[in-house]
Amino acid sequence: MAMLISIGHDGWYTEEQLATELHAMAPGADIRPASNPGNLEDISVLAVSALKGDLLARLPNLKLVQKLGAGVETIVAHPSLAPHVRVTRLRPLEPAHEIAEYCLAYVLRSQRNMAAHEASQNHSAWQPRAPRRPQETTVGVLGLGHIGGMTARLMRDLRFRVLGWSRSPKQIEGVDCRHGAAQLRQMLGACDYLCSILPSTPATRGLINADTLAAMKPGATLINAGRGDLVDEPALLAALDTGTPGHAVLDVVSKEPLPADNPLWTHPQVTITPHVSGWHLGDALKDVTENLRRLEAGEDLLHEVDRQRGY
Helix, strand or coil, X not given: CEEEEECCCCCCCCHHHHHHHHHHHCCCCEEEECCCCCCHHHEEEEEECXXXXXXXXXXXXXXXXXXXXXXXXXXXXXXXXXXXXXXXXXXXXXXXXXXXXXXXXXXXXXXXXXXXXXXXXXXXXXXXXXXXXHHHCEEEEECCCHHHHHHHHHHHHCCCEEEEEECCCXXXXXCEEEECHHHHHHHHCCCCEEEECCCCCCCCCCCECHHHHHCCCCCCEEEECCCHHHECHHHHHHHHHHCCCCEEEECCCCCCCCCCCCHHHCCCCEEECCCCCXXXXXXXXXXXXXXXXXXXXXXXXXCECCCCCCC
């Protein structure tokens, strides 16, 4: 039973680097980078970050696709994924911390008037501005799972008022947790910052659209570190032109890399980062080799995805 590593995009780990790390964790395992795959009939597990279009068709004995991350929407929806092939994802702690820190960084950048101070420096102008108090500021978090829950708790611990929203009821101490469509619009109007950390599912795609954007607080900041297809991007550009919301920070977009002619690049109220909010896998790599072992032993897999639900 062999595992093939195919990252599927540039700008992150190389397949050879990842194979070396995984070999150190499981010295006896048959783990191969895509640059040296050997006989593809040996491959039972495919470990990917992004799934290349024609790869599945060349793996006749595939039993498992292991996502090297959390989002699996493009895998479960892939037309070449046979019904019997299982899908697992990671629930790593380190990138969850990093995504929470990313959201906090952009909240604090606004709270502490950093852009205004930088502009003043460019004009050699000494212009003090009072920062906003966190206890007088409301941060909303869409999605209260592994990553969203960590983000909500981080904001809470720094004394922000935190509102959380999820599809089903959740409880987090010190966070005003809400759920369901009826409570979403009410929450949006109260948030100075809105951190979107939802997965991509049929129920969440396009959730941030013209209607929900119009329900946001004028001048609020949208931070999307979840999935690009959560946001209707033409509707967002139109909404930003009206000032509701006032700014958008996008670490994920509907098409990545973002094409050079996309108007998101040049809109004055948009900040783009290249899908870097969560980077390091940390100890979660152990789950990759553990799932290879469990598959061979016929044991329950870690973090298996319900393909019907999409997560």
